[in-house]
Amino acid sequence: MSWYNPADVGFSVRSKLADIGDAARLFFRLFRLGSASFGRPRLVSDQVFFLGNHSLSIITVSGLFVGFVLALQGYYTLQRYGSAEAVGLLVALSLVRELGPVVTALLFAGRAGTSLTAEIGLMKAGEQLSAMEMMAVDPVRRVLAPRFWGGVIAMPLLAAVFSAVGIVGGWLVAVPLIGIDAGSFWSQMQGGVDVWADVGNGVIKSLVFGFTVTFIALLQGYNCKPTPEGVSAATTRTVVMASLATLGLDFVLTAMMFSI
Amino acid sequence: MQKSRHDVWVGLFVLIGAAAVLFLALKAGNLLSLNFDETYPVITKFDNIGGLKPRAAVKSAGVVVGRVESIGFDDKSYQARVTLQLEKKFAFPKDSSAKILTSGLLGEQYIGLEAGADEKNLAAGDVISQTQSAVVLENLISQFLYSKAADSGSPAAAAAPASGAKK
Numbered sequence: 001m002s003w004y005n006p007a008d009v010g011f012s013v014r015s016k017l018a019d020i021g022d023a024a025r026l027f028f029r030l031f032r033l034g035s036a037s038f039g040r041p042r043l044v045s046d047q048v049f050f051l052g053n054h055s056l057s058i059i060t061v062s063g064l065f066v067g068f069v070l071a072l073q074g075y076y077t078l079q080r081y082g083s084a085e086a087v088g089l090l091v092a093l094s095l096v097r098e099l100g101p102v103v104t105a106l107l108f109a110g111r112a113g114t115s116l117t118a119e120i121g122l123m124k125a126g127e128q129l130s131a132m133e134m135m136a137v138d139p140v141r142r143v144l145a146p147r148f149w150g151g152v153i154a155m156p157l158l159a160a161v162f163s164a165v166g167i168v169g170g171w172l173v174a175v176p177l178i179g180i181d182a183g184s185f186w187s188q189m190q191g192g193v194d195v196w197a198d199v200g201n202g203v204i205k206s207l208v209f210g211f212t213v214t215f216i217a218l219l220q221g222y223n224c225k226p227t228p229e230g231v232s233a234a235t236t237r238t239v240v241m242a243s244l245a246t247l248g249l250d251f252v253l254t255a256m257m258f259s260i
Numbered sequence: 261m262q263k264s265r266h267d268v269w270v271g272l273f274v275l276i277g278a279a280a281v282l283f284l285a286l287k288a289g290n291l292l293s294l295n296f297d298e299t300y301p302v303i304t305k306f307d308n309i310g311g312l313k314p315r316a317a318v319k320s321a322g323v324v325v326g327r328v329e330s331i332g333f334d335d336k337s338y339q340a341r342v343t344l345q346l347e348k349k350f351a352f353p354k355d356s357s358a359k360i361l362t363s364g365l366l367g368e369q370y371i372g373l374e375a376g377a378d379e380k381n382l383a384a385g386d387v388i389s390q391t392q393s394a395v396v397l398e399n400l401i402s403q404f405l406y407s408k409a410a411d412s413g414s415p416a417a418a419a420a421p422a423s424g425a426k427k
Contacts, residue, residue, distance in 0.1 A: 042264065049266040053273045092288045157277025164280035167288055186287070195289040203281065 023219055026140070030215065033145035040146070047150025051112040051214075055158055058111055059104060063095075063162035066103060067169025070094055074170075075178055084178070088185035089192040091170030096193060096202045097258065100163035102250050105209035108155055109242035113217035116147055117238040120221025121231035144218050151217070155210025156203055163202065201257045205250065212249060213242045299326060299345035300384040304358045304371070309340045310394025312360055312369045318344050319361075320373040325350045328371060344371065346382070353378040357390035369394060 002008055037044050074090040120143065123129050129139040167189075174180045193199065217238045224234030309331060318326035326346035334341040346352070355376030362369050382388070 045270045046264070046266055048273065049270045052277075053269050056273065056276070096284060096288065154273075157274065157280070160277050160280035160284060163288075164283045167284075189288055193289045195285050199281075199284045199289045202284075 022223075026144075026219060026222070027215055029140055030145050030148045030218070033141055034149055036141060037145045037149045043142075043146035044149050044153070047147050048154050051108075051116070051147075051151050052154030052157060055108060055111045055154070056161065058107055059158045059162050060165050062103065062107060063100075063165035064169040066099055066162075067091060067095065067166035067171075068173050070099075070166070071170040071173035071178070075174065075180075084180055085184035086188050086192075087174050087178075087180060088167075088170065088189040091174070092167055092189045092193050093198060095163040095166040095170075096198050098250070098254070100166065101159045101202055101206040101209055102246060104159040104162045104206060105155065105213050105246040106243055108151075108158060108209075109213045109217070109239055109246070112151060112154070113213050113238045113242050114235050116151070116214070116217040117221040117224070117235045118231060120144070120147075120218060121224040121226075121234050124222070124224065125226040125228070125231060127226070140222075144222065148214050148218055151214030152207070152210045155213065156206040159206030159209075160203065197258075201253075204257075205253050208249060208253060209246050212245050216242045216245060298348040300348055300382075301329065302344045302346055302382055302384075302386055302388060304342045304344060304388045304391050305334060305337065305339040306342060306358075306360060306391050306393050307339055308393040308396060309342060310360055310369055310396055312342065312371070312394065316368065317370040318346065318373055319370055320350070320352070320375065325373065342371070346373075351381040352376075354380045354382055354386065355390065356382065356388060357392070358388050359392040360394035362395070 070091045071087055074087045075084055078084050078086050132139045132142060174185055175182045220234040220238045224230045312328065312331065314328055314330055316328045317324045318328065326344050329343045329345045332341045352373060353376040355378040357374050359372045360369055361372045
């Protein structure tokens with residue numbers, strides 16, 4: 001394997017392309033299996049329970065503390081310019097537009113994505129997926145698709161909870177602790193946050209991240225080497241790839257949504 | 261279909277998520293202040309709009325009565341052509357005048373509408389001819405400097421011809 005041998009270069013490019021093609025095919029397969037998954041809502045709702053409800057505690061606590069810190073840091077900067085009341089607007093805009101979807105996606109990758117990868121990887125290592133195929137049960141349809149759609153449903157809800165709890169956290173620091181007037185805190189926020197441009201685009205972002213993170217987790221689990229090392233490497237790759245994809249996509253989405 | 265013990269918790273989770281979205285839309289956002297009232301377009305022309313943006317407020321006596329819909333350029337009169345959408349429930353006389361104002365020292369710019377005395381009211385597509393442009397800081401400073409120079413220039417010219425000769 002060397003970079004100057006044309007045959008090796010060709011092989012590596014071809015296998016990379018094949019990987020990308022397989023991933024894209026799996027993605028569209030999962031996407032098309034949406035109706036089939038919702039035809040058996042029990043499977044999807046179980047996954048919403050495992051991915052969503054179990055992530056609720058970490059999301060709530062992180063959101064609260066991110067809101068606290070945003071209010072403290074925002075107040076520190078804003079009071080220099082004599083506009084401490086705008087701290088509500090700062091907290092709300094940062095959470096709704098950026099931090100809500102992004103931090104939730106990062107936490108979701110760590111909390112739910114890894115469990116998905118490990119679960120699918122162990123099913124593959126234990127040859128449960130092959131056993132299903134032997135019984136003419138499609139593992140993509142029966143195992144992967146409900147998990148995919150469960151994650152896609154859970155992620156925007158978690159991001160909304162994160163932003164809402166963060167705003168409450170910002171209020172707790174700004175109004176009772178620092179002593180900013182509650183009326184101007186809310187009115188500045190309501191004056192500056194647009195429902196469609198800010199809240200709506202934040203929800204779209206979190207939906208896109210839900211697709212990305214859940215899909216990467218499932219793909220890594222489905223393609224992992226069926227060994228203990230393979231499963232652990234796949235779990236690590238899920239966190240790294242999902243986090244990088246989230247941050248990269250966030251830049252692209254922000255550039256598309258907000259700068260034009 | 262049989263019920264499972266997860267159903268309650270999944271339902272609660274979805275409800276909490278929906279409540280969070282609602283909270284963001286109503287409490288943090290301004291969904292309640294959005295109105296879906298019918299509007300009518302009125303066109304205004306300004307020599308200079310400064311930093312006016314689409315969706316800026318149109319206020320009369322400080323109350324929001326409409327929004328700026330679009331801003332264009334008229335290459336016949338070389339003026340900015342600003343289309344306003346005024347709410348249908350508010351009628352204004354035909355000779356009303358529009359000004360571009362700034363909320364606070366560094367705040368956003370908005371259009372102030374002052375009612376005239378005409379018997380007829382503005383209809384859809386009418387043009388408001390009496391307008392006052394935005395105050396541009398550079399123009400203001402140069403005006404100030406010129407008037408300062410003019411004030412101090414005449415006695416100074418008499419007293420010290422050397423400095424007056426520069427003019």
